[in-house]
Amino acid sequence: FFSTAPPSLPAFDYEPKPYNGPRADEVFQKRKQFLGPSLFHFYQKPLNIVEGKMQYLYDENGRRYLDAFAGIVTVSAGHCHPDVLNAIFEQSKLLQHATTIYLHHAITDFAEALASKFPGNLKVVYFVNSGSEANELAMLMARLYTGSLEMISLRNGYHGGSSNTMSLTALNTWKYPIPQGEIHHAVNPDPYRGVFGSDAKSYAKDVQDHIDFGTAGKVAGFISETIQGVGGAVELAPGYLKLVYDIVRKAGGVCIADEVQTGFGRTGTHYWGFETQGVIPDIVTMAKGIGNGLPLGAVVTTPEIASVLAQKTQFNTYGGNPVCSAGGLAVLRVIDKEKRQVHSADVGSHLLARLRDLQQRYEIIGDVRGRGLMVGVELVTDRNEKTPAKAETAMLFEKLRELGVLVGKGGLHGNVFRIKPPLCFTKDDADFLVDALDYSMSKL
Numbered sequence: 001f002f003s004t005a006p007p008s009l010p011a012f013d014y015e016p017k018p019y020n021g022p023r024a025d026e027v028f029q030k031r032k033q034f035l036g037p038s039l040f041h042f043y044q045k046p047l048n049i050v051e052g053k054m055q056y057l058y059d060e061n062g063r064r065y066l067d068a069f070a071g072i073v074t075v076s077a078g079h080c081h082p083d084v085l086n087a088i089f090e091q092s093k094l095l096q097h098a099t100t101i102y103l104h105h106a107i108t109d110f111a112e113a114l115a116s117k118f119p120g121n122l123k124v125v126y127f128v129n130s131g132s133e134a135n136e137l138a139m140l141m142a143r144l145y146t147g148s149l150e151m152i153s154l155r156n157g158y159h160g161g162s163s164n165t166m167s168l169t170a171l172n173t174w175k176y177p178i179p180q181g182e183i184h185h186a187v188n189p190d191p192y193r194g195v196f197g198s199d200a201k202s203y204a205k206d207v208q209d210h211i212d213f214g215t216a217g218k219v220a221g222f223i224s225e226t227i228q229g230v231g232g233a234v235e236l237a238p239g240y241l242k243l244v245y246d247i248v249r250k251a252g253g254v255c256i257a258d259e260v261q262t263g264f265g266r267t268g269t270h271y272w273g274f275e276t277q278g279v280i281p282d283i284v285t286m287a288k289g290i291g292n293g294l295p296l297g298a299v300v301t302t303p304e305i306a307s308v309l310a311q312k313t314q315f316n317t318y319g320g321n322p323v324c325s326a327g328g329l330a331v332l333r334v335i336d337k338e339k340r341q342v343h344s345a346d347v348g349s350h351l352l353a354r355l356r357d358l359q360q361r362y363e364i365i366g367d368v369r370g371r372g373l374m375v376g377v378e379l380v381t382d383r384n385e386k387t388p389a390k391a392e393t394a395m396l397f398e399k400l401r402e403l404g405v406l407v408g409k410g411g412l413h414g415n416v417f418r419i420k421p422p423l424c425f426t427k428d429d430a431d432f433l434v435d436a437l438d439y440s441m442s443k444l
């Protein structure tokens, strides 16, 4: 199919600045010496990234890479998008921080703009610094509001690395043996690997069973992603959330949508992942794409639920600081101005179609799935048994890097390529990525 020549990156009009800083070996040694050992996604040969421009990253030698993983699904507007940079610089020159105890319009302007993106009565915003913090706060709200401690989350879900959120997370690769509290992990409504295929009703019945047999009949809440990110871009069976939200609300609980990866237009057409399931949550948590990589997260809920936090002071030193708020507001404006969710839908369907073509030619591709620019390619050594192709995925991951494409790896077995680029990713980029995958697979 291919000549022996590997595919080359699309043209891109940008010159990286000359780099005279420390080289990969030195940085790697210091990283090993001074930073914790929990490195993941690390290439066999460490990659020293020194500059970024929109959907591209540059290493210490000025070599360009297509960043099909957007940092870690954080860079929604594009690396160093000029509007976002400008907003950050302008705010930094005036005031970097004044805590949440004084008035500052950057915070209120951003909260107003963010709240306007939600349907229903989701109008109250709390700012935090990360996805884990957002989910911690959502869990606290649900427990205080309902008077129950029991939470339900999904197997294969990821909700953070703090103690409480790690207990919501249900992927053994990301969990330490800590007390789980009153957490119930329901059967994952995964159309590809799940025991009930795409049958949303059977999966929803499992949530009812947890309530009936694992609790005293009342729950605080249910939390899930709308497309599981770390778990390998797994879409929930169609109609699942509608059924589950009814069940959970009948049991007195609130419904929490974790939009840390799926928010801000990533799923295409819609602003939020939950819209793809036709539901309106009671609490929405977000981070990553909200600030294009700035340390920023948020919880949005109804005035009624938010009022439970009036009992004590709810305080977060950096949450919604002026610099992050200015950056976050600029991100929202970029998404609107550049119609990014429409773009995600358009480029995403092109990418999915090309990947599905590739699936016809390579047995190793067990599943291609996703929406917009939240795409998963699951590799298996046997399509019937769905045996995870761990070693092959690792090899292809390295090969793609050699060709100039950086993707994510995920799923419980690390056999899913996660393609979640900045939302400025183009059809040419998608073609290059698929050609690089094709070329690499042809050499397996």
Ligand code: PLP
Pocket: 129, 130, 131, 132, 133, 135, 158, 159, 160, 161, 225, 229, 230, 258, 259, 260, 261, 287, 288
């Ligand atoms: N929720 C989801 C869906 C995530 O993917 C992540 C991080 O990957 C988190 C929560 C935790 O976010 P953070 O790493 O910012 O704490």
